Amino acid sequence: MTDGMNLTLNIWRQTGPDDKGSIHSYQVEGISSDMSFLEMLDVLNEQLNARGEEPIAFDSDCREGICGMCSLMINGEAHGPEVTTTCQLHMRSFKDGDTITIEPWRASAFPVIKDLVVDRGALDRIIQSGGYISANTGSAPEANSVPVPRDKAMRAFNVATCIGCGACVAACPNGSASLFVGAKITHLGELPQGQPERYSRVVDMVGQHDHEGFGGCTNIGECAAACPKEIPLDVISQLNKDLRTALKQGH
Amino acid sequence: MADPVTKHPTLIEGARASRTSIALKFLMAVSGLVFVGFVLGHMYGNLKAFAGHDAFNEYAHHLRELGEPMLPHEGFLWIMRVGLLVALVVHVWAAVALWRRAQKARPIKYVVKKHTGAIPASRLMRTGGLTILIFLVWHLINFTIGKVNVQGGETDDPYNLLVDTFDVWWMTLIYLAAMAMLGAHLHHGVWSACQTLGITGTAQSRARAKTLSLALAIVIAGGFSLVPIAVLAGIID
Numbered sequence: 001m002t003d004g005m006n007l008t009l010n011i012w013r014q015t016g017p018d019d020k021g022s023i024h025s026y027q028v029e030g031i032s033s034d035m036s037f038l039e040m041l042d043v044l045n046e047q048l049n050a051r052g053e054e055p056i057a058f059d060s061d062c063r064e065g066i067c068g069m070c071s072l073m074i075n076g077e078a079h080g081p082e083v084t085t086t087c088q089l090h091m092r093s094f095k096d097g098d099t100i101t102i103e104p105w106r107a108s109a110f111p112v113i114k115d116l117v118v119d120r121g122a123l124d125r126i127i128q129s130g131g132y133i134s135a136n137t138g139s140a141p142e143a144n145s146v147p148v149p150r151d152k153a154m155r156a157f158n159v160a161t162c163i164g165c166g167a168c169v170a171a172c173p174n175g176s177a178s179l180f181v182g183a184k185i186t187h188l189g190e191l192p193q194g195q196p197e198r199y200s201r202v203v204d205m206v207g208q209h210d211h212e213g214f215g216g217c218t219n220i221g222e223c224a225a226a227c228p229k230e231i232p233l234d235v236i237s238q239l240n241k242d243l244r245t246a247l248k249q250g251h
Numbered sequence: 252m253a254d255p256v257t258k259h260p261t262l263i264e265g266a267r268a269s270r271t272s273i274a275l276k277f278l279m280a281v282s283g284l285v286f287v288g289f290v291l292g293h294m295y296g297n298l299k300a301f302a303g304h305d306a307f308n309e310y311a312h313h314l315r316e317l318g319e320p321m322l323p324h325e326g327f328l329w330i331m332r333v334g335l336l337v338a339l340v341v342h343v344w345a346a347v348a349l350w351r352r353a354q355k356a357r358p359i360k361y362v363v364k365k366h367t368g369a370i371p372a373s374r375l376m377r378t379g380g381l382t383i384l385i386f387l388v389w390h391l392i393n394f395t396i397g398k399v400n401v402q403g404g405e406t407d408d409p410y411n412l413l414v415d416t417f418d419v420w421w422m423t424l425i426y427l428a429a430m431a432m433l434g435a436h437l438h439h440g441v442w443s444a445c446q447t448l449g450i451t452g453t454a455q456s457r458a459r460a461k462t463l464s465l466a467l468a469i470v471i472a473g474g475f476s477l478v479p480i481a482v483l484a485g486i487i488d
Contacts, residue, residue: 076365175356207266215356216272225368241449
Protein backbone atom coordinates (compact mmCIF):
# COMPACT_ATOMS: atom_id res chain seq x y z
CA MET A 1 0.00 0.00 0.00
CA THR A 2 2.97 2.31 0.42
CA ASP A 3 3.16 2.53 -3.36
CA GLY A 4 -0.44 3.66 -3.56
CA MET A 5 -3.43 2.20 -5.33
CA ASN A 6 -3.70 0.72 -8.79
CA LEU A 7 -7.11 1.30 -10.30
CA THR A 8 -9.06 0.47 -13.43
CA LEU A 9 -11.16 3.41 -14.60
CA ASN A 10 -14.08 2.93 -17.00
CA ILE A 11 -14.80 6.43 -18.22
CA TRP A 12 -17.43 7.76 -20.61
CA ARG A 13 -15.73 9.46 -23.58
CA GLN A 14 -17.69 11.60 -26.00
CA THR A 15 -16.02 14.08 -28.36
CA GLY A 16 -19.00 16.42 -28.58
CA PRO A 17 -22.76 16.81 -28.24
CA ASP A 18 -23.45 14.93 -31.46
CA ASP A 19 -20.98 12.09 -30.87
CA LYS A 20 -22.41 8.75 -29.81
CA GLY A 21 -19.83 8.21 -27.07
CA SER A 22 -18.69 5.05 -25.31
CA ILE A 23 -16.94 3.74 -22.21
CA HIS A 24 -13.13 3.63 -22.38
CA SER A 25 -10.91 1.77 -19.96
CA TYR A 26 -7.78 3.28 -18.36
CA GLN A 27 -5.25 2.14 -15.77
CA VAL A 28 -3.78 4.43 -13.15
CA GLU A 29 -1.03 3.43 -10.72
CA GLY A 30 0.35 4.72 -7.48
CA ILE A 31 -2.71 6.74 -6.47
CA SER A 32 -2.38 8.10 -2.92
CA SER A 33 -5.37 7.60 -0.64
CA ASP A 34 -5.00 11.28 0.36
CA MET A 35 -5.72 12.49 -3.17
CA SER A 36 -9.11 13.86 -3.96
CA PHE A 37 -11.07 12.10 -6.68
CA LEU A 38 -10.49 15.00 -9.08
CA GLU A 39 -6.74 14.96 -8.36
CA MET A 40 -6.78 11.30 -9.32
CA LEU A 41 -8.39 12.32 -12.64
CA ASP A 42 -5.74 15.05 -12.99
CA VAL A 43 -3.07 12.32 -12.68
CA LEU A 44 -4.78 10.33 -15.43
CA ASN A 45 -5.02 13.43 -17.63
CA GLU A 46 -1.30 14.12 -17.21
CA GLN A 47 -0.62 10.59 -18.42
CA LEU A 48 -2.95 11.09 -21.38
CA ASN A 49 -1.24 14.41 -22.21
CA ALA A 50 2.17 12.75 -22.06
CA ARG A 51 0.96 10.08 -24.50
CA GLY A 52 -0.46 12.76 -26.78
CA GLU A 53 -4.07 11.69 -26.16
CA GLU A 54 -7.01 14.00 -25.56
CA PRO A 55 -7.42 14.54 -21.79
CA ILE A 56 -10.77 13.74 -20.18
CA ALA A 57 -13.05 16.76 -19.84
CA PHE A 58 -14.78 17.12 -16.47
CA ASP A 59 -16.26 20.06 -14.57
CA SER A 60 -14.71 21.49 -11.44
CA ASP A 61 -14.21 24.92 -9.96
CA CYS A 62 -13.82 25.67 -6.24
CA ARG A 63 -12.79 22.15 -5.18
CA GLU A 64 -14.10 23.09 -1.72
CA GLY A 65 -17.57 21.55 -2.04
CA ILE A 66 -19.39 24.88 -2.18
CA CYS A 67 -19.77 25.95 -5.80
CA GLY A 68 -21.78 23.08 -7.30
CA MET A 69 -19.67 22.83 -10.44
CA CYS A 70 -18.32 19.30 -10.11
CA SER A 71 -20.50 16.35 -10.97
CA LEU A 72 -19.76 12.73 -12.05
CA MET A 73 -21.68 9.53 -11.59
CA ILE A 74 -19.16 7.32 -9.77
CA ASN A 75 -19.94 3.59 -9.65
CA GLY A 76 -23.62 4.37 -10.05
CA GLU A 77 -23.79 7.04 -7.35
CA ALA A 78 -23.95 10.79 -7.89
CA HIS A 79 -20.76 12.33 -6.40
CA GLY A 80 -19.66 8.80 -5.41
CA PRO A 81 -20.12 6.77 -2.23
CA GLU A 82 -19.85 9.58 0.36
CA VAL A 83 -22.36 12.32 1.18
CA THR A 84 -20.30 15.10 -0.33
CA THR A 85 -19.36 16.61 -3.65
CA THR A 86 -16.98 14.82 -6.02
CA CYS A 87 -14.22 17.39 -5.31
CA GLN A 88 -14.43 16.56 -1.61
CA LEU A 89 -14.44 12.81 -2.23
CA HIS A 90 -11.06 11.27 -1.44
CA MET A 91 -9.38 8.15 -2.74
CA ARG A 92 -9.43 6.67 0.75
CA SER A 93 -13.03 5.75 -0.07
CA PHE A 94 -11.64 3.26 -2.60
CA LYS A 95 -9.18 0.42 -2.35
CA ASP A 96 -6.34 -1.00 -4.38
CA GLY A 97 -7.50 -2.98 -7.40
CA ASP A 98 -10.94 -1.32 -7.60
CA THR A 99 -12.69 -0.76 -10.89
CA ILE A 100 -14.40 2.63 -10.96
CA THR A 101 -17.02 3.49 -13.58
CA ILE A 102 -17.36 7.22 -14.21
CA GLU A 103 -20.27 8.60 -16.24
CA PRO A 104 -21.77 12.04 -16.83
CA TRP A 105 -25.13 13.08 -15.30
CA ARG A 106 -27.76 11.41 -17.47
CA ALA A 107 -30.83 13.48 -18.30
CA SER A 108 -32.27 14.76 -21.55
CA ALA A 109 -32.34 18.21 -19.90
CA PHE A 110 -28.58 17.90 -19.23
CA PRO A 111 -27.08 17.29 -22.70
CA VAL A 112 -23.47 16.13 -22.75
CA ILE A 113 -21.08 18.83 -23.99
CA LYS A 114 -17.96 16.65 -23.93
CA ASP A 115 -16.91 13.50 -22.05
CA LEU A 116 -18.16 14.03 -18.48
CA VAL A 117 -19.24 17.66 -18.89
CA VAL A 118 -22.97 18.33 -19.16
CA ASP A 119 -24.92 21.52 -19.78
CA ARG A 120 -26.90 22.30 -16.61
CA GLY A 121 -28.38 25.52 -18.02
CA ALA A 122 -31.84 24.01 -17.51
CA LEU A 123 -31.49 24.59 -13.76
CA ASP A 124 -30.52 28.22 -14.40
CA ARG A 125 -33.62 28.70 -16.54
CA ILE A 126 -35.79 27.26 -13.75
CA ILE A 127 -34.32 29.90 -11.41
CA GLN A 128 -34.79 32.54 -14.10
CA SER A 129 -38.47 31.64 -14.40
CA GLY A 130 -39.24 32.40 -10.76
CA GLY A 131 -36.50 31.53 -8.29
CA TYR A 132 -35.99 35.09 -7.13
CA ILE A 133 -37.60 37.85 -5.09
CA SER A 134 -38.45 41.08 -6.92
CA ALA A 135 -37.11 43.93 -4.84
CA ASN A 136 -37.71 47.64 -5.17
CA THR A 137 -34.61 49.56 -6.18
CA GLY A 138 -32.88 51.84 -3.74
CA SER A 139 -30.62 51.20 -0.81
CA ALA A 140 -30.80 47.84 0.95
CA PRO A 141 -33.39 47.87 3.72
CA GLU A 142 -32.34 47.42 7.33
CA ALA A 143 -31.97 43.65 7.76
CA ASN A 144 -33.80 43.53 11.08
CA SER A 145 -36.80 45.55 9.93
CA VAL A 146 -38.61 42.40 8.78
CA PRO A 147 -38.51 39.87 11.60
CA VAL A 148 -38.36 36.19 10.59
CA PRO A 149 -39.40 33.51 13.10
CA ARG A 150 -36.43 31.41 14.18
CA ASP A 151 -37.73 28.06 12.84
CA LYS A 152 -38.63 29.51 9.47
CA ALA A 153 -35.25 31.24 9.20
CA MET A 154 -33.47 27.96 10.03
CA ARG A 155 -35.44 25.98 7.45
CA ALA A 156 -34.85 28.63 4.79
CA PHE A 157 -31.13 28.62 5.58
CA ASN A 158 -30.89 24.83 5.58
CA VAL A 159 -32.47 24.41 2.17
CA ALA A 160 -30.67 27.45 0.76
CA THR A 161 -27.50 25.35 1.02
CA CYS A 162 -28.51 23.77 -2.32
CA ILE A 163 -25.62 24.41 -4.70
CA GLY A 164 -27.52 23.42 -7.83
CA CYS A 165 -25.09 20.64 -8.75
CA GLY A 166 -27.81 18.46 -10.28
CA ALA A 167 -26.99 15.30 -8.30
CA CYS A 168 -30.69 14.94 -7.46
CA VAL A 169 -31.56 14.81 -11.17
CA ALA A 170 -28.69 12.41 -11.87
CA ALA A 171 -29.75 10.03 -9.10
CA CYS A 172 -33.50 10.19 -9.76
CA PRO A 173 -34.82 7.14 -11.69
CA ASN A 174 -37.31 9.53 -13.33
CA GLY A 175 -34.77 12.25 -14.13
CA SER A 176 -36.79 14.72 -12.05
CA ALA A 177 -35.46 17.98 -10.62
CA SER A 178 -38.11 18.11 -7.90
CA LEU A 179 -35.62 18.22 -5.01
CA PHE A 180 -33.89 21.21 -6.61
CA VAL A 181 -37.17 23.05 -7.29
CA GLY A 182 -38.48 22.07 -3.84
CA ALA A 183 -35.37 23.47 -2.16
CA LYS A 184 -35.80 26.84 -3.92
CA ILE A 185 -39.56 26.96 -3.29
CA THR A 186 -39.06 26.18 0.41
CA HIS A 187 -36.15 28.60 0.77
CA LEU A 188 -38.08 31.57 -0.67
CA GLY A 189 -41.48 30.46 0.64
CA GLU A 190 -40.37 30.44 4.28
CA LEU A 191 -39.27 34.08 4.20
CA PRO A 192 -41.59 37.12 4.42
CA GLN A 193 -39.91 38.64 1.36
CA GLY A 194 -40.89 35.58 -0.67
CA GLN A 195 -44.62 35.80 0.02
CA PRO A 196 -45.93 38.24 -2.65
CA GLU A 197 -44.74 36.03 -5.53
CA ARG A 198 -45.06 32.71 -3.72
CA TYR A 199 -47.82 31.05 -5.77
CA SER A 200 -46.99 32.44 -9.19
CA ARG A 201 -43.39 31.42 -8.51
CA VAL A 202 -44.20 27.75 -7.91
CA VAL A 203 -46.30 27.49 -11.07
CA ASP A 204 -43.68 29.23 -13.21
CA MET A 205 -40.80 27.15 -11.83
CA VAL A 206 -42.63 23.82 -12.15
CA GLY A 207 -43.82 24.86 -15.62
CA GLN A 208 -40.22 25.54 -16.66
CA HIS A 209 -39.10 22.29 -14.99
CA ASP A 210 -41.58 20.33 -17.13
CA HIS A 211 -40.72 22.36 -20.23
CA GLU A 212 -37.03 21.47 -19.86
CA GLY A 213 -37.97 17.79 -20.05
CA PHE A 214 -37.31 16.72 -16.47
CA GLY A 215 -39.39 13.78 -15.25
CA GLY A 216 -42.10 13.71 -12.61
CA CYS A 217 -41.36 12.83 -8.99
CA THR A 218 -42.38 9.43 -7.60
CA ASN A 219 -41.06 10.08 -4.08
CA ILE A 220 -38.47 7.31 -4.23
CA GLY A 221 -35.89 9.29 -2.26
CA GLU A 222 -32.69 8.59 -4.23
CA CYS A 223 -32.33 12.38 -4.72
CA ALA A 224 -32.15 13.13 -1.00
CA ALA A 225 -29.69 10.25 -0.51
CA ALA A 226 -27.44 11.67 -3.26
CA CYS A 227 -27.66 15.34 -2.24
CA PRO A 228 -24.24 16.52 -1.00
CA LYS A 229 -26.01 19.19 1.07
CA GLU A 230 -28.47 16.71 2.63
CA ILE A 231 -31.59 18.57 1.48
CA PRO A 232 -34.44 16.49 2.95
CA LEU A 233 -37.36 15.03 0.99
CA ASP A 234 -39.86 17.24 2.82
CA VAL A 235 -39.04 20.11 0.43
CA ILE A 236 -40.86 18.10 -2.26
CA SER A 237 -43.89 17.87 0.02
CA GLN A 238 -43.65 21.65 0.44
CA LEU A 239 -43.39 22.07 -3.35
CA ASN A 240 -46.51 19.94 -3.87
CA LYS A 241 -48.38 21.79 -1.13
CA ASP A 242 -47.53 25.18 -2.63
CA LEU A 243 -48.57 24.02 -6.09
CA ARG A 244 -51.85 22.68 -4.66
CA THR A 245 -52.49 26.07 -3.04
CA ALA A 246 -51.62 27.81 -6.33
CA LEU A 247 -54.10 25.56 -8.14
CA LYS A 248 -56.81 26.55 -5.65
CA GLN A 249 -55.97 30.22 -6.10
CA GLY A 250 -56.40 29.91 -9.85
CA HIS A 251 -52.78 30.26 -11.00
CA MET B 252 -21.86 33.20 -23.61
CA ALA B 253 -24.06 31.25 -25.94
CA ASP B 254 -25.35 28.00 -24.57
CA PRO B 255 -23.16 25.37 -26.20
CA VAL B 256 -25.59 22.47 -26.41
CA THR B 257 -29.16 23.59 -25.83
CA LYS B 258 -29.65 25.33 -29.16
CA HIS B 259 -32.78 27.33 -28.41
CA PRO B 260 -33.25 27.72 -24.68
CA THR B 261 -36.65 29.22 -24.02
CA LEU B 262 -38.54 30.37 -20.98
CA ILE B 263 -42.17 29.31 -21.05
CA GLU B 264 -44.88 31.88 -20.56
CA GLY B 265 -48.34 31.53 -19.08
CA ALA B 266 -47.61 28.37 -17.08
CA ARG B 267 -50.75 26.86 -15.56
CA ALA B 268 -50.79 24.84 -12.32
CA SER B 269 -53.31 22.42 -13.84
CA ARG B 270 -50.94 21.60 -16.72
CA THR B 271 -47.93 20.59 -14.60
CA SER B 272 -46.52 17.14 -13.91
CA ILE B 273 -47.45 17.73 -10.26
CA ALA B 274 -51.14 18.08 -11.24
CA LEU B 275 -50.85 14.61 -12.81
CA LYS B 276 -49.39 13.39 -9.55
CA PHE B 277 -52.38 14.80 -7.65
CA LEU B 278 -54.65 12.73 -9.89
CA MET B 279 -52.50 9.65 -9.20
CA ALA B 280 -52.66 10.25 -5.45
CA VAL B 281 -56.39 10.93 -5.19
CA SER B 282 -57.43 8.04 -7.46
CA GLY B 283 -55.00 5.79 -5.58
CA LEU B 284 -56.55 6.72 -2.24
CA VAL B 285 -59.99 5.85 -3.67
CA PHE B 286 -58.61 2.35 -4.32
CA VAL B 287 -57.19 2.13 -0.80
CA GLY B 288 -60.69 2.78 0.59
CA PHE B 289 -62.13 0.21 -1.79
CA VAL B 290 -59.67 -2.58 -1.03
CA LEU B 291 -60.17 -2.06 2.71
CA GLY B 292 -63.93 -2.56 2.27
CA HIS B 293 -63.41 -5.46 -0.13
CA MET B 294 -61.05 -7.18 2.28
CA TYR B 295 -63.54 -6.80 5.11
CA GLY B 296 -66.21 -8.47 2.93
CA ASN B 297 -63.87 -11.33 2.02
CA LEU B 298 -63.18 -12.09 5.67
CA LYS B 299 -66.91 -12.90 5.99
CA ALA B 300 -65.90 -16.24 4.44
CA PHE B 301 -64.68 -17.22 7.90
CA ALA B 302 -68.26 -16.78 9.19
CA GLY B 303 -69.49 -19.53 6.86
CA HIS B 304 -71.49 -20.09 3.70
CA ASP B 305 -74.66 -18.20 4.64
CA ALA B 306 -73.01 -15.16 6.21
CA PHE B 307 -70.76 -14.67 3.18
CA ASN B 308 -73.55 -15.05 0.63
CA GLU B 309 -75.87 -12.81 2.64
CA TYR B 310 -73.18 -10.11 2.65
CA ALA B 311 -72.73 -10.49 -1.14
CA HIS B 312 -76.48 -10.24 -1.63
CA HIS B 313 -76.83 -7.27 0.71
CA LEU B 314 -74.35 -5.32 -1.42
CA ARG B 315 -77.06 -5.38 -4.12
CA GLU B 316 -79.74 -4.14 -1.73
CA LEU B 317 -77.68 -1.50 0.05
CA GLY B 318 -79.41 1.87 0.05
CA GLU B 319 -82.82 0.49 -0.95
CA PRO B 320 -85.49 1.81 -1.18
CA MET B 321 -83.82 5.21 -1.67
CA LEU B 322 -81.58 3.68 -4.33
CA PRO B 323 -82.79 1.25 -6.99
CA HIS B 324 -81.77 -2.42 -6.79
CA GLU B 325 -77.99 -2.67 -7.29
CA GLY B 326 -77.90 1.15 -7.27
CA PHE B 327 -75.14 1.38 -4.68
CA LEU B 328 -73.17 -1.30 -6.48
CA TRP B 329 -73.29 0.61 -9.76
CA ILE B 330 -72.33 3.90 -8.12
CA MET B 331 -69.30 2.07 -6.72
CA ARG B 332 -68.49 0.47 -10.06
CA VAL B 333 -68.69 3.72 -12.00
CA GLY B 334 -66.63 5.53 -9.35
CA LEU B 335 -63.97 2.83 -9.39
CA LEU B 336 -63.89 2.76 -13.17
CA VAL B 337 -63.33 6.53 -13.29
CA ALA B 338 -60.58 6.21 -10.67
CA LEU B 339 -59.00 3.38 -12.69
CA VAL B 340 -59.01 5.35 -15.94
CA VAL B 341 -57.51 8.40 -14.19
CA HIS B 342 -54.88 6.34 -12.32
CA VAL B 343 -53.73 4.41 -15.40
CA TRP B 344 -53.84 7.42 -17.72
CA ALA B 345 -51.78 9.57 -15.34
CA ALA B 346 -49.36 6.68 -14.74
CA VAL B 347 -48.80 6.21 -18.47
CA ALA B 348 -48.26 9.96 -18.99
CA LEU B 349 -45.72 10.12 -16.14
CA TRP B 350 -44.00 6.92 -17.23
CA ARG B 351 -43.52 8.28 -20.75
CA ARG B 352 -42.22 11.55 -19.31
CA ALA B 353 -39.72 9.67 -17.14
CA GLN B 354 -38.50 7.62 -20.10
CA LYS B 355 -37.98 10.75 -22.19
CA ALA B 356 -36.20 12.45 -19.28
CA ARG B 357 -33.43 9.82 -19.31
CA PRO B 358 -33.01 8.47 -22.85
CA ILE B 359 -29.48 7.15 -22.19
CA LYS B 360 -29.25 4.75 -19.27
CA TYR B 361 -26.33 4.51 -16.87
CA VAL B 362 -23.85 1.66 -17.35
CA VAL B 363 -23.71 1.30 -13.56
CA LYS B 364 -26.52 2.59 -11.32
CA LYS B 365 -27.01 2.02 -7.61
CA HIS B 366 -30.29 2.81 -5.91
CA THR B 367 -29.12 4.28 -2.62
CA GLY B 368 -32.04 5.57 -0.58
CA ALA B 369 -34.75 3.66 -2.44
CA ILE B 370 -36.85 0.86 -0.96
CA PRO B 371 -37.44 -2.03 -3.43
CA ALA B 372 -41.22 -1.37 -3.42
CA SER B 373 -40.67 2.15 -4.76
CA ARG B 374 -38.95 0.79 -7.85
CA LEU B 375 -41.71 -1.76 -8.46
CA MET B 376 -44.51 0.80 -8.83
CA ARG B 377 -44.79 0.66 -12.62
CA THR B 378 -44.24 -3.04 -13.30
CA GLY B 379 -46.17 -3.84 -10.11
CA GLY B 380 -49.03 -1.59 -11.20
CA LEU B 381 -49.13 -3.31 -14.57
CA THR B 382 -49.19 -6.71 -12.83
CA ILE B 383 -52.09 -5.59 -10.64
CA LEU B 384 -53.96 -4.33 -13.72
CA ILE B 385 -53.56 -7.70 -15.47
CA PHE B 386 -54.58 -9.45 -12.26
CA LEU B 387 -57.65 -7.21 -12.01
CA VAL B 388 -58.88 -8.33 -15.45
CA TRP B 389 -58.25 -11.96 -14.49
CA HIS B 390 -59.98 -11.48 -11.14
CA LEU B 391 -63.09 -9.88 -12.70
CA ILE B 392 -63.35 -12.71 -15.24
CA ASN B 393 -63.00 -15.18 -12.38
CA PHE B 394 -65.57 -13.74 -9.99
CA THR B 395 -67.67 -10.93 -11.50
CA ILE B 396 -68.07 -10.72 -15.25
CA GLY B 397 -67.30 -14.28 -16.35
CA LYS B 398 -67.79 -16.26 -13.14
CA VAL B 399 -65.44 -19.04 -14.15
CA ASN B 400 -65.36 -22.11 -11.93
CA VAL B 401 -62.08 -23.91 -12.69
CA GLN B 402 -63.46 -27.07 -11.08
CA GLY B 403 -66.55 -26.95 -13.31
CA GLY B 404 -68.94 -26.56 -10.36
CA GLU B 405 -71.71 -24.04 -9.78
CA THR B 406 -71.04 -20.36 -10.41
CA ASP B 407 -74.14 -18.61 -9.05
CA ASP B 408 -73.19 -19.24 -5.41
CA PRO B 409 -70.44 -16.78 -4.39
CA TYR B 410 -69.22 -18.82 -1.42
CA ASN B 411 -68.98 -22.09 -3.34
CA LEU B 412 -67.28 -20.36 -6.26
CA LEU B 413 -64.71 -18.96 -3.83
CA VAL B 414 -64.02 -22.33 -2.20
CA ASP B 415 -63.84 -24.14 -5.55
CA THR B 416 -61.39 -21.54 -6.83
CA PHE B 417 -58.97 -21.55 -3.93
CA ASP B 418 -59.04 -25.31 -3.51
CA VAL B 419 -56.93 -25.31 -6.66
CA TRP B 420 -53.36 -24.69 -5.50
CA TRP B 421 -52.21 -22.71 -8.55
CA MET B 422 -55.19 -20.35 -8.30
CA THR B 423 -54.24 -19.62 -4.68
CA LEU B 424 -50.66 -19.10 -5.82
CA ILE B 425 -51.71 -16.56 -8.46
CA TYR B 426 -53.75 -14.67 -5.88
CA LEU B 427 -50.98 -14.69 -3.29
CA ALA B 428 -48.48 -13.40 -5.86
CA ALA B 429 -50.89 -10.62 -6.81
CA MET B 430 -51.39 -9.72 -3.14
CA ALA B 431 -47.63 -9.51 -2.65
CA MET B 432 -47.53 -7.04 -5.55
CA LEU B 433 -50.48 -5.12 -4.10
CA GLY B 434 -48.72 -4.96 -0.74
CA ALA B 435 -45.57 -3.56 -2.33
CA HIS B 436 -47.65 -1.08 -4.36
CA LEU B 437 -49.39 0.15 -1.20
CA HIS B 438 -46.18 0.22 0.84
CA HIS B 439 -44.75 2.90 -1.44
CA GLY B 440 -48.00 4.22 -2.91
CA VAL B 441 -49.69 5.39 0.28
CA TRP B 442 -46.57 7.21 1.45
CA SER B 443 -46.06 8.68 -2.01
CA ALA B 444 -49.67 9.92 -2.10
CA CYS B 445 -49.22 11.65 1.28
CA GLN B 446 -46.05 13.28 -0.02
CA THR B 447 -47.72 14.31 -3.30
CA LEU B 448 -50.62 15.88 -1.43
CA GLY B 449 -48.07 17.91 0.50
CA ILE B 450 -48.94 16.69 4.00
CA THR B 451 -45.48 15.37 4.91
CA GLY B 452 -43.63 18.63 5.45
CA THR B 453 -41.68 17.58 8.55
CA ALA B 454 -39.46 14.64 9.49
CA GLN B 455 -42.09 13.41 11.99
CA SER B 456 -44.98 13.52 9.53
CA ARG B 457 -42.82 11.72 6.96
CA ALA B 458 -42.04 8.96 9.46
CA ARG B 459 -45.76 8.71 10.33
CA ALA B 460 -46.76 8.47 6.67
CA LYS B 461 -44.20 5.70 6.11
CA THR B 462 -45.48 3.75 9.12
CA LEU B 463 -49.07 4.20 7.96
CA SER B 464 -48.30 2.93 4.46
CA LEU B 465 -46.43 -0.11 5.75
CA ALA B 466 -49.29 -0.89 8.17
CA LEU B 467 -51.92 -0.54 5.44
CA ALA B 468 -49.87 -2.73 3.08
CA ILE B 469 -49.58 -5.49 5.68
CA VAL B 470 -53.23 -5.28 6.79
CA ILE B 471 -54.67 -5.23 3.25
CA ALA B 472 -52.36 -7.73 1.53
CA GLY B 473 -52.38 -9.96 4.63
CA GLY B 474 -56.16 -9.73 5.10
CA PHE B 475 -56.81 -10.68 1.48
CA SER B 476 -54.36 -13.57 1.65
CA LEU B 477 -56.02 -15.16 4.70
CA VAL B 478 -59.06 -16.44 2.79
CA PRO B 479 -57.25 -18.29 -0.06
CA ILE B 480 -54.75 -19.76 2.44
CA ALA B 481 -57.56 -20.86 4.74
CA VAL B 482 -59.41 -22.51 1.84
CA LEU B 483 -56.31 -24.36 0.68
CA ALA B 484 -55.56 -25.42 4.26
CA GLY B 485 -59.11 -26.74 4.64
CA ILE B 486 -60.12 -24.27 7.36
CA ILE B 487 -62.80 -22.87 5.05
CA ASP B 488 -64.64 -25.54 3.03
